[in-house]
Amino acid sequence: MPSTGHRTGAxxxxxxxxxxxxxxxxxxxxxxxTGSAPNRRSAPNRRSAPxxxxxxxxxxxxxxxxxxxxxxxxxxxxxxxxRNIVISLQHFRMGELVNGGxxxxxxxxxxxxxxxxxFWDVVRRTFGFTIANxxxxxxxxxxxxxLLMRLGRGARLLVMGALVLTWATPVIAATTIFQWMFQSExxxxxxxxVRAGFTSFQSYSWFASGTATFWIIxxxxxxxxxxxxxxxxxxxxxxxxHELYEAARIDGAGPWRLFxxxxxxxxxxxxxxITCLEIIWVFKAFAxxxxxxxxxxxxxxxxxQVYAFRIATLQHRYDLAGAASTITVVILMLVLVVYFRHMxxxxxxx
Amino acid sequence: xxxATLWRRLPFALAALAVFAVMAxxxxxxxxxxxxxxxxxxxxxxxxxxxxxxxxxxxxxxGADNFWGYWRNSLLVTVSAVLLSLGIGLLAAFxxxxxxxxxxxxxxxxxxxxxxxxxxxxxxxxYVIARDTDMLDRLPMLTLVYFxxxxxxxxxTLRGFIAAVPPDLEEAAMVxxxxxxxxxxxxxxxxxxxxxxxxxxxxxxxxxxxxAFANMLIIKDQTDRTLPVWLASFQNTFGTDWGATMAASSxxxxxxxxxxxxxxxxxxxxxxAGAVKG
Numbered sequence: 001m002p003s004t005g006h007r008t009g010a011x012x013x014x015x016x017x018x019x020x021x022x023x024x025x026x027x028x029x030x031x032x033x034t035g036s037a038p039n040r041r042s043a044p045n046r047r048s049a050p051x052x053x054x055x056x057x058x059x060x061x062x063x064x065x066x067x068x069x070x071x072x073x074x075x076x077x078x079x080x081x082x083r084n085i086v087i088s089l090q091h092f093r094m095g096e097l098v099n100g101g102x103x104x105x106x107x108x109x110x111x112x113x114x115x116x117x118x119f120w121d122v123v124r125r126t127f128g129f130t131i132a133n134x135x136x137x138x139x140x141x142x143x144x145x146x147l148l149m150r151l152g153r154g155a156r157l158l159v160m161g162a163l164v165l166t167w168a169t170p171v172i173a174a175t176t177i178f179q180w181m182f183q184s185e186x187x188x189x190x191x192x193x194v195r196a197g198f199t200s201f202q203s204y205s206w207f208a209s210g211t212a213t214f215w216i217i218x219x220x221x222x223x224x225x226x227x228x229x230x231x232x233x234x235x236x237x238x239x240x241x242h243e244l245y246e247a248a249r250i251d252g253a254g255p256w257r258l259f260x261x262x263x264x265x266x267x268x269x270x271x272x273x274i275t276c277l278e279i280i281w282v283f284k285a286f287a288x289x290x291x292x293x294x295x296x297x298x299x300x301x302x303x304x305q306v307y308a309f310r311i312a313t314l315q316h317r318y319d320l321a322g323a324a325s326t327i328t329v330v331i332l333m334l335v336l337v338v339y340f341r342h343m344x345x346x347x348x349x350x
Numbered sequence: 351x352x353x354a355t356l357w358r359r360l361p362f363a364l365a366a367l368a369v370f371a372v373m374a375x376x377x378x379x380x381x382x383x384x385x386x387x388x389x390x391x392x393x394x395x396x397x398x399x400x401x402x403x404x405x406x407x408x409x410x411x412x413g414a415d416n417f418w419g420y421w422r423n424s425l426l427v428t429v430s431a432v433l434l435s436l437g438i439g440l441l442a443a444f445x446x447x448x449x450x451x452x453x454x455x456x457x458x459x460x461x462x463x464x465x466x467x468x469x470x471x472x473x474x475x476x477y478v479i480a481r482d483t484d485m486l487d488r489l490p491m492l493t494l495v496y497f498x499x500x501x502x503x504x505x506x507t508l509r510g511f512i513a514a515v516p517p518d519l520e521e522a523a524m525v526x527x528x529x530x531x532x533x534x535x536x537x538x539x540x541x542x543x544x545x546x547x548x549x550x551x552x553x554x555x556x557x558x559x560x561x562a563f564a565n566m567l568i569i570k571d572q573t574d575r576t577l578p579v580w581l582a583s584f585q586n587t588f589g590t591d592w593g594a595t596m597a598a599s600s601x602x603x604x605x606x607x608x609x610x611x612x613x614x615x616x617x618x619x620x621x622x623a624g625a626v627k628g
Contacts, residue, residue, distance in 0.1 A: 066442045176595055
């Protein structure tokens with residue numbers, strides 16, 4: 001987005017600034033008013049000290065306008081990120097949290113965490129969780145978007161309404177709903193399964209089993225994420241000209257061919273963008289997991305972020321948690337690089 | 351419709367029905383349970399249609415300890431964070447959309463990156479910083495975090511809205527003798543109102559739903575908690591009273607649903623900026 005997106009503003013600035021009869025000396029080039037046209041007109045020989053001062057103040061205006069943002073980001077974004085790295089290089093536990101004076105230990109924490117087989121279980125689980133979720137989200141969202149394209153107005157509004165309703169459900173409300181639906185005695189899911197003939201699900205406690213809890217959370221995340229992806233993909237598909245499909249159909253292309261030769265290539269960039277976003281969102285999912293299982297039972301739902309939180313709050317190993325968080329940030333950065341490359345391509349196409 | 355068309359359309363209609371049911375059922379089930387008498391909730395065979403309705407569960411939910419306190423905390427933190435990021439974001443968005451200065455490109459790129467900041471990975475350092483600066487267990491700290499979470503998105507969207515207002519309008523006002531600030535306040539600002547509204551509503555949803563930081567930063571005094579944290583620990587409050595839990599969840603969802611209805615068409619365009627995850 002930065003490439004063309006923010007050029008528009010500057011171009012307009014430059015274009016309007018070039019007008020000869022422009023009286024308001026508002027806009028300046030970079031660095032403020034070092035001898036721009038209106039000033040030279042008002043002070044033909046040499047610029048007086050007050051004029052120079054106003055020019056200087058004018059030049060400082062944009063910097064003053066962004067100053068609060070920059071200060072906020074330095075304190076609340078950059079500082080925590082750096083502090084995270086610093087903590088991960090220190091001996092930082094309960095004592096250091098209370099009394100301060102943490103000693104640097106180099107890469108000891110990283111060595112400790114990378115030697116821990118539990119950590120590698122968590123990493124594998126995190127990738128499994130992300131791959132399962134993102135694959136399901138993208139496949140289902142694509143199917144739903146294709147369906148939306150083929151529905152009449154009434155049916156489409158109905159499905160859209162349901163999608164938006166799901167979208168609007170707060171994460172924590174969704175977790176309580178799922179805990180209620182999968183409740184062992186009175187839950188509607190067990191009732192349906194027993195009714196369908198799976199009598200072993202009578203009073204089955206889903207949240208006592210690690211695998212079951214893991215998959216319930218996957219279903220929950222997918223259910224909440226499909227609307228955004230489906231509606232965005234649908235919006236992208238509505239921009240594909242009808243003629244393309246008609247021409248291909250006349251040439252005898254079937255639905256699958258239409259999808260692979262027209263729909264997919266035409267929506268490739270937006271598809272890539274959404275996939276990146278979903279990877280990032282799923283990878284750092286926390287609220288759903290913490291509210292439902294706190295990473296249990298038996299660590300079956302502990303993904304990286306939950307792991308970092310657990311070792312910080314339960315074992316007071318802030319240093320190890322810092323190392324785990326830093327590793328998470330590095331992995332997410334890699335996805336982000338891909339995301340921004342897609343973003344640039346998307347903007348270039350517009 | 352002739353039988354052939356009907357036959358061809360049937361699979362799509364069935365698929366649409368299936369998607370509708372899967373998507374809408376959980377929310378429907380929440381609302382239905384919230385209004386269902388306890389006897390029916392506890393019956394071995396659930397009823398899927400409303401037969402007898404009761405407000406008992408809503409009474410239990412509203413009567414829960416400190417219920418209004420949690421609403422007050424959530425509203426206070428959310429609204430102040432949104433106002434803060436709206437005010438500060440507007441200044442930055444104006445500088446980015448309307449002024450030419452060295453470092454503008456770099457600034458905007460940083461805003462885009464900050465929009466994707468891995469907030470969940472920063473729980474521990476923010477907790478440590480809050481402790482160091484004596485801000486732990488205090489709502490202002492939560493407000494500051496939510497302000498920073500919503501700020502990048504606010505700047506990006508407001509920049510778009512400001513760029514959409516033709517600069518000629520401002521210039522005309524300035525030709526007529528208005529200062530730049532006056533021109534902005536009297537000409538641009540009224541045109542920005544819809545943009546400001548939708549931006550702040552998106553920010554509201556993000557902050558309203560936030561769980562991880564509220565859970566981490568407010569520990570000592572339970573009455574200082576926000577709604578999501580309180581609701582996540584519903585077992586402590588309602589035990590196995592599912593009716594009350596669903597009533598509380600419905601009430602918690604209500605403001606967000608209202609915002610979605612207000613925004614309607616703008617929802618898709620705004621959310622595709624990727625800032626708000628429902």
